[in-house]
Amino acid sequence: MAQDNAVLKLSFQYWLDKAVEWGQTTTLESQQDVCLHLPKLQEFLQQIYESLKHMNSTTAVQRFPLIGQLLGRLCWNPFVVGYDESQKTLMWCLCCLYSNEPQNPVELKANSWILSLLCHLLSSSSEWGANEAGTGTFISALGYTSADYYSKLIKNIVLSLVTELKGNQFNGLNVQGRVSDNHVNVVSLFCVPLITLPDVTPLLEALLTYHGGGSQEVLSSEFLEAVNETFLKKKIALSESAILSLWLRHLPSLEKATLHLFGRLISTQTSSLEEVACIIRESLLPQAACHPPIFRIVDEIFKNALLETGGTPEVMTIIQVFTQCFVQAHQKDNKQHKFPLKAYFPPQQQHLVIALLKHPFGKFCLELFGALTESAFSFIFLSYTDLFESWFLFVHFGEWADIAVEQLLKSEDESADTFLWLLAFYYNPHNDKEQRTQILVEARAVYDRLMMLFSCTTLSITDLQAAASTKTDKRQPCTKHLVRHLLINFLLFSSGGHKIAQEFISHVILASNTTNEVFGLLIRTAYRFNQLGLKNQRAVKLVNELLQELRFMD
Amino acid sequence: METLLWQVEQLPGLLAVSRSGQVRDWDPPTLDRALQWGRYFQHLHGRFRAQPRLRAALGQRLRRGQPGPPLGFGHLGRCPELLGLALLGNRALPPAACHRLLRSLLLPPSGQATPGPRSLDLLARRRAAVQLLPSPSPAPARPEELEPSLRTEAQLLLSRLQEDEEEEQGPASVLEHLPGPRVYRVLAALLLEQAGDNAGREGASWAEHREGPRPAAAVLSWLLGDPGRLSAFCRLLPGSVLVALSARYPQLGTPYLHLLTSWGSRLRYDPLRGQWASSRCPSEDEFSWEELRERFSCFMRGPDPLREAALASLKNLKIQDGDFEVCGLSVWTDLLLEMEAPL
Numbered sequence: 001m002a003q004d005n006a007v008l009k010l011s012f013q014y015w016l017d018k019a020v021e022w023g024q025t026t027t028l029e030s031q032q033d034v035c036l037h038l039p040k041l042q043e044f045l046q047q048i049y050e051s052l053k054h055m056n057s058t059t060a061v062q063r064f065p066l067i068g069q070l071l072g073r074l075c076w077n078p079f080v081v082g083y084d085e086s087q088k089t090l091m092w093c094l095c096c097l098y099s100n101e102p103q104n105p106v107e108l109k110a111n112s113w114i115l116s117l118l119c120h121l122l123s124s125s126s127e128w129g130a131n132e133a134g135t136g137t138f139i140s141a142l143g144y145t146s147a148d149y150y151s152k153l154i155k156n157i158v159l160s161l162v163t164e165l166k167g168n169q170f171n172g173l174n175v176q177g178r179v180s181d182n183h184v185n186v187v188s189l190f191c192v193p194l195i196t197l198p199d200v201t202p203l204l205e206a207l208l209t210y211h212g213g214g215s216q217e218v219l220s221s222e223f224l225e226a227v228n229e230t231f232l233k234k235k236i237a238l239s240e241s242a243i244l245s246l247w248l249r250h251l252p253s254l255e256k257a258t259l260h261l262f263g264r265l266i267s268t269q270t271s272s273l274e275e276v277a278c279i280i281r282e283s284l285l286p287q288a289a290c291h292p293p294i295f296r297i298v299d300e301i302f303k304n305a306l307l308e309t310g311g312t313p314e315v316m317t318i319i320q321v322f323t324q325c326f327v328q329a330h331q332k333d334n335k336q337h338k339f340p341l342k343a344y345f346p347p348q349q350q351h352l353v354i355a356l357l358k359h360p361f362g363k364f365c366l367e368l369f370g371a372l373t374e375s376a377f378s379f380i381f382l383s384y385t386d387l388f389e390s391w392f393l394f395v396h397f398g399e400w401a402d403i404a405v406e407q408l409l410k411s412e413d414e415s416a417d418t419f420l421w422l423l424a425f426y427y428n429p430h431n432d433k434e435q436r437t438q439i440l441v442e443a444r445a446v447y448d449r450l451m452m453l454f455s456c457t458t459l460s461i462t463d464l465q466a467a468a469s470t471k472t473d474k475r476q477p478c479t480k481h482l483v484r485h486l487l488i489n490f491l492l493f494s495s496g497g498h499k500i501a502q503e504f505i506s507h508v509i510l511a512s513n514t515t516n517e518v519f520g521l522l523i524r525t526a527y528r529f530n531q532l533g534l535k536n537q538r539a540v541k542l543v544n545e546l547l548q549e550l551r552f553m554d
Numbered sequence: 555m556e557t558l559l560w561q562v563e564q565l566p567g568l569l570a571v572s573r574s575g576q577v578r579d580w581d582p583p584t585l586d587r588a589l590q591w592g593r594y595f596q597h598l599h600g601r602f603r604a605q606p607r608l609r610a611a612l613g614q615r616l617r618r619g620q621p622g623p624p625l626g627f628g629h630l631g632r633c634p635e636l637l638g639l640a641l642l643g644n645r646a647l648p649p650a651a652c653h654r655l656l657r658s659l660l661l662p663p664s665g666q667a668t669p670g671p672r673s674l675d676l677l678a679r680r681r682a683a684v685q686l687l688p689s690p691s692p693a694p695a696r697p698e699e700l701e702p703s704l705r706t707e708a709q710l711l712l713s714r715l716q717e718d719e720e721e722e723q724g725p726a727s728v729l730e731h732l733p734g735p736r737v738y739r740v741l742a743a744l745l746l747e748q749a750g751d752n753a754g755r756e757g758a759s760w761a762e763h764r765e766g767p768r769p770a771a772a773v774l775s776w777l778l779g780d781p782g783r784l785s786a787f788c789r790l791l792p793g794s795v796l797v798a799l800s801a802r803y804p805q806l807g808t809p810y811l812h813l814l815t816s817w818g819s820r821l822r823y824d825p826l827r828g829q830w831a832s833s834r835c836p837s838e839d840e841f842s843w844e845e846l847r848e849r850f851s852c853f854m855r856g857p858d859p860l861r862e863a864a865l866a867s868l869k870n871l872k873i874q875d876g877d878f879e880v881c882g883l884s885v886w887t888d889l890l891l892e893m894e895a896p897l
Contacts, residue, residue, distance in 0.1 A: 082682035088675045091660045100653030111649055115642070118656075121678045124643040134736055138707060141623040141732050142714045145635045147673050150680040152709050156702035157687050163699075183688070190686045197683060 005063075008051065011044055016066055019073040028189070034079045035192040035222045041080065045089040049096070057099035057107070067097065068110065075117050083193035087121065094118060122146065154199045161187065162206040181212040188223040195230045201238070208242040217249060228253035232260045244288050254294060258301045261285055265318050271551055273527035276321050286325035290333050295326070295344045303392055313481075313520050320398035321527075327357075348386070349393050356397040391429035401426040402524055405489045408447065409454065420444060423485065428478035439479050446483050450490050459496035461504050484514065488521050492539045501542055502549060519550050558598075559615045565595055565629060566620050572640040577647045582654040588641075589658055592634040599631035606720065613721040623731040628717045635673065700743050708743035715769040725772050738787045741777070742795055745770055749802035774803055788813050789841075793852035801857050811867055814849055817841045818871075821885050830885055846885075847892055854893055868893065 018041075022034050048067075052060050060067065071093055074080045081087045094114050102108045118124075123136075123146035139149050164179055188207050194200045204227060212218035227246060230236045238246075247254040261283045270276050280286060289295040302319050309315050330341060345353045394400070404419040417440075424439045449467040453459060468483050475483075491497035491504060509515050522543055529540045568591060571577065580588075602608045613627040629636065638659050641647060647655065659674060689702065700708070711732075715725050729737060748770040777787055788796060788810055800807035821830040821843060830843035853864035868890050875884035881891065 078682040078685040082679055082686055085675070087678040087682065091675070091678065095656040095660050098649075098653055098656055100650045102649055108649075111652070112645070115645070115652070118660075119643050121681070122639065122642065122674060123677070123681055124639040134733060135703070135707070137733055138736055138740070139710060142710055142728065143623070143626060143629050143632065143636075144710050144714070145632060145639050146681070147635050147639075147677045148632070148710060149706060150677055150684060151673075153702060153706040154680045154683050154687075156705045156709075157684060157689070160699070160702050161687065187688060190688065194679075194683050194686065197679060199680065200683065203687075 005051070008047060009064075012048075012064060012066070012070070015041065015044055016070050016073075019070055019077070022077055022079075023073050028186075031079065031189060032220070032222055034077065035189065035226070038079065038083045038086070038193055041074075042084060042086045042089065045074075045086060045093065049089050049092050052093055052096040055096070057097050057110075060097055061110075067093075068113070071097075072113075072117060075121060079193050081121065082197070084196055091118065091121065123150070151199075154197075158200055158203045162202050165203075165206045165210050181214065181216075181218045184210060184212060184218050185220055188219040192220075192222050192226045195226055196235050201236070204236075205239060205242045208238070208245045219249070221250070224250040224253055228256060232257060240284055240287060243284050244291070244294075247288055247294060248291065251297070254288075254297055255301065257283065258285060258298050262301070262305060262318070266314065271523070271547075273317070273321055273523050274530065276318065277325055277527075280322055280325045281329075286322065286329040287333075289326050289344075290330050290338075292339055292344055298322075306392065306395070313517060316395050316398055317520060317524060319395050320524075323396040324399075345393065346389065349389065352390065352393055356393065356400065387429060391425065394426060398426070399524075399528060401485075402528055405485050406493065408486070409450070409489055409493050416447065417444075420447065423482050424478075427481045427485075428476070435476070439476060439482070442475070442479050443482050443486075446486060450486060453496065454490070454494045456494075456496045459500055461500060461507055464490075464497070464500070464504060481517070484508075484517060485521060488518065489525075492525065492542055498538065498542060501546060505546060505549075515550065519547070522547050522550070559611065562595070562598070562612050562615050562630070563618065564591070565616060565633065566625055568592075569625075569629075569633075569636060569640065572637055573644060575646045577641065577644055577651070580647060580651045582651050585641075585647075585651040585654050586658075588637065589634070589655075592637040595630040595633040599627065599633075602627075603631075610721045613723070617723075617727075624723075624727045626714070626717050626723070627721055628714070638674075700746065704739065704743045705747065707740045708747055711740055712744050712748070712769060715773070719769060719772070725769065725776050729773070729776060735786075735790050738790045741773055741787070742791050742799060745773065745799055745803065746795070749799075770803070774805060778805065778809055784809060785813060793849035794855075796849075797852045797856040797860060800860055807860060807863065811864060814846065815867065815871060818846050818885050818889070821846070823882050823885075825882065828882075830888070843885075847889065850889055850893060865890075865893070 018037065022030055024030075048064070051063070055063065064070075071090060074086075075090055075094075081090065094117060098111055098114050099107050102111055135149070136146075139146070165184070167179075184207070187203075191200060191203060191207065195204065207219060207223070208227070210218065224246060227236075227238075228250070231238060231243060231246075247257065261280065264283075265276060265279060268275075268279065270279070285294075285298060289298055302315075302322070306315050306319070327341065330338070341357055342350050342353045401423060404422045408416055408419045408423075420440055420443050424436060424443060428436065428439055430436070446468055453463060453467055456463075464487065468487055487504075487508075491501040497504075505518060509518060526540075526543045526547060529535075529537075529543065534540050568588065572588070598612075602612065609627050612630070613625075616625040616627070616629065638655070641655055642659070711728075714728055718725065718728060729741075732740075777784055796806075796810055800810055820841065821832055823829075824831045832841050850864060850868070853860055868886055871886040872878075872884060872890055875886055878884050878887050881888050
């Protein structure tokens with residue numbers, strides 16, 4: 001408690017100095033400085049209020065002798081008063097300082113000063129008449145208050161500013177109008193405290209979609225950052241075109257938005273991929289990504305995330321769902337000059353993209369897989385980078401891996417090798433020929449054994465474990481992933497596997513601590529079933545039951 | 555019903571007291587009661603808003619025997635803010651009561667305390683916003699583009715007139731109590747706004763199309779009803795605004811032209827200086843030749859019907875004066891010469 005007070009006292013001096021500084025000049029730099037400090041100042045004021053509300057006015061002045069100075073200066077700074085909830089906190093602090101039984105002339109004077117400050121903030125009757133020549137009397141004679149006046153006035157000011165901004169652009173061309181770029185810059189800076197004021201939203205939209213004559217960014221960067229922050233915190237609702245404009249003109253905002261989405265997806269406990277897709281769509285990033293430059297940047301960020309996390313399945317799933325949302329948004333987009341989907345990916349990958357884009361949810365046919373062969377992928381294995389790029393592309397369309405496993409188990413034919421190769425590539429994109437051969441050999445062995453058990457109606461856990469186990473102790477992690485993927489699907493699609501599914505999964509999870517991975521595989525499968533519209537099949541029901549179990553286990 | 559009317563009759567008194575020195579005797583419970591009355595009146599407003607007869611009766615009672623600006627039913631709805639802000643600005647309120655006032659108006663509600671008007675934080679924020687946002691370029695391109703503060707006053711005036719209209723009150727009672735020259739500017743703004751709105755409105759009656767929407771038509775008849783008022787109105791406003799108004803409200807065009815002619819006929823030619831000047835009558839306003847010329851040229855720049863009317867009127871007057879072609883003999887000749895001179 002004492003420590004808090006000490007900290008508060010230190011900050012107090014800091015903020016008082018700041019307030020003095022801001023009051024002395026009205027240069028652009030000092031105004032930018034205010035804008036940068038507004039959030040922290042609001043926090044500080046709230047802390048002050050928290051201390052003040054338990055004290056009476058005399059104690060308050062003893063504890064914070066200069067509080068009058070601080071509050072006075074801040075109340076005369078429209079940036080501070082206009083910001084978010086600072087005006088509330090300032091007024092509350094003033095109320096706390098008002099003494100209801102003034103003992104001496106000093107307290108009386110303090111009371112009087114508090115009242116005049118409040119009247120100034122609220123333009124109440126006495127202050128008003130003095131300030132805006134005649135307006136106060138006029139409005140009072142009509143029977144209205146300053147509340148009514150300012151509520152309409154702000155809307156009218158916003159309207160005329162918006163008209164001015166729009167008037168500068170005639171049919172998309174820039175006509176040398178009445179507004180200079182400098183003026184627009186200043187307006188955008190002055191809007192920074194007002195972003196969460198609903199009356200100002202039309203002005204924000206007009207600013208974001210305004211394009212000046214020159215190639216330099218006309219809007220102030222404080223404004224662009226602040227709008228982005230507020231949007232990401234969901235404290236403001238802007239139109240899609242305004243947000244798109246923001247991201248197109250200000251790269252840091254786009255990056256922040258993508259990272260914010262990522263953080264949200266990783267930290268939120270989602271119980272289904274539908275939820276993930278919902279969060280992704282809400283962020284407006286898939287829609288924005290219909291602009292190739294935005295797509296490239298978002299993709300780059302995802303790529304880095306993948307590299308930094310060493311290719312964790314969660315990240316791979318996020319990329320997969322994002323791509324699906326993006327493709328859907330692209331198809332819904334009605335613009336005349338839409339880029340074809342392959343334009344979003346590097347030219348070397350065009351043939352792969354075309355193959356991968358063939359909708360895997362339609363009536364499945366093996367020919368589709370024909371294109372995704374080793375040769376297709378190895379066509380461009382000229383360098384390690386190319387290899388990684390191909391794999392990264394594949395990750396975007398990761399549902400193909402899920403389908404490959406399903407096909408492996410459902411249809412016995414010569415294509416098994418292709419499917420296995422795809423899976424091996426999905427889990428292990430390295431170019432080491434030896435390593436890959438080993439994985440393929442092991443995978444094939446497990447697969448063969450599983451296929452032998454496929455039509456058995458009664459199985460035991462040990463049977464399955466025997467099928468999946470390896471002769472050697474060491475097994476590559478990627479192979480383990482692959483085998484687990486095969487096993488889970490086996491449980492879902494084989495008649496014998498069904499009955500022991502629950503038991504097997506609990507056993508496997510206990511033994512190897514792979515809850516997340518199994519959960520991830522199951523929700524991907526559930527999502528795919530949903531998209532195909534399958535509801536009543538045995539596999540579907542089983543998936544949902546297993547998921548329920550796992551959710552409870554957490 | 556009688557109780558209700560009696561209660562409502564207390565409102566003017568309450569508002570008057572809240573602005574006066576009588577509050578110096580108030581203690582916290584009295585203040586609480588006053589604020590409660592405020593909330594009660596607001597509640598009445600909400601209940602009876604949709605009942606025209608009751609509304610009219612209450613409004614009438616509010617206006618009974620009140621000197622000064624008349625009150626209306628709308629005052630009931632705005633009572634908490636009117637009261638709160640008036641008390642806040644009243645220095646006679648003793649500290650204890652003031653302390654209670656501040657707590658109930660501004661501090662967050664805790665437990666049982668009923669919250670004060672929530673719009674006050676928003677008010678402070680909006681006021682700061684108004685100070686922050688730079689006013690748009692000072693010279694509006696057309697007279698219809700009103701400056702924001704003028705437009706706001708016009709909108710509020712319109713609101714009030716519409717409220718009164720619902721209670722069958724004409725605009726006269728409010729307009730008479732509004733301060734001098736300002737009211738004319740605001741009225742002009744109101745009429746321009748209304749004309750703009752009316753242009754696209756469907757379902758307006760033929761009368762409305764001809765004369766403008768109801769409050770506007772009533773306002774115009776009030777203006778036209780008194781020659782002194784009309785004269786002051788036309789004198790104050792610039793020619794461009796008046797021509798814009800005449801274009802939309804035909805009932806204004808003719809009286810305005812008449813006024814111009816009566817002003818013009820007071821000008822006398824001063825041969826020493828070679829110009830027209832107003833007669834040296836101290837009681838009349840100075841009305842210069844330049845201004846007359848400016849106003850007529852606004853007519854020339856206006857829409858065709860007005861232009862034709864102004865030209866016809868000038869020609870007529872010229873003929874009446876003797877149909878001179880030479881300068882310096884008839885003010886109308888000279889004006890016509892100016893108007894028809896190529897720019």
